[in-house]
Amino acid sequence: MFNSLANHKRIVLLSATLFAATLLLFGAYSFNGINAQSLEKITIGLNSATFGPLTSNPSLNQVKLLVDYQTKDLSLVDSTINGVMQVFAPNGTLLKTSSYPNGFTITESGIIQFATSFADPSLTSVKTNVTLTDLNKTETLSNPLSSDVALTL
Secondary structure, three states: OHHHHHHHHHHHHHHHHHHHHHHHHHHHHHHHHHHHHHHOOEEEEEEEEEEEEEOOEEEEEEEEEEEEEEEOOHHHOOOEEEEEEEEEOOOOOEEEEEEOOOOEEOOOEEEEEEEEEEOOOOOOEEEEEEEEEEOOOOOEOEOOEEEEEEOOO
16 A cells, blocks of 8 residues: 555656646747747848849949838837948858838838849859847847848849
C-alpha cells in the first residue's frame, strides 16, 4: 500500500510540474507575440518594384519601389515620419542608403515611393530593404520589407 501511495504522489507531482511548465512556456510565447506586434505601428507591403534605365539619363539605372502602408497606430496620422531604403548588390554588399530629406506626412493608408539610381552597368539585379521610421530615423515604426529586383531594359 505504501508503494502505491508513493507512486501516486510521484505521478501527481510530475503532472503538476508538466502543467506548470506548459503554462510558463505558453505565457512567455504569448508575451513575446504581444511585444512584437506592439512595436509595429505601421504595416508595409510591396506594391511594385522596378530596376531599369533612368528616363532622363539612360547611363544610370534606377531602382524604384512603391510601398503600400496601413497605419495601425492612429496617433501617427498627420505626423511627419521618414522611411529608409537600403540597396544591396546580389553578393550582399550595401550599395546605397536613401531616405526622405525632410520626411513625409503619414495618413491612415497610402503609397510611398522610394527611388535611387546607380552608374554601375554591371548590376543586373539588386536587393532592397525598406522600413518606415520616425522623422530622425532612430525608431523603427514598420515591419521590414525586402525585395529582389532584376534589371529590365
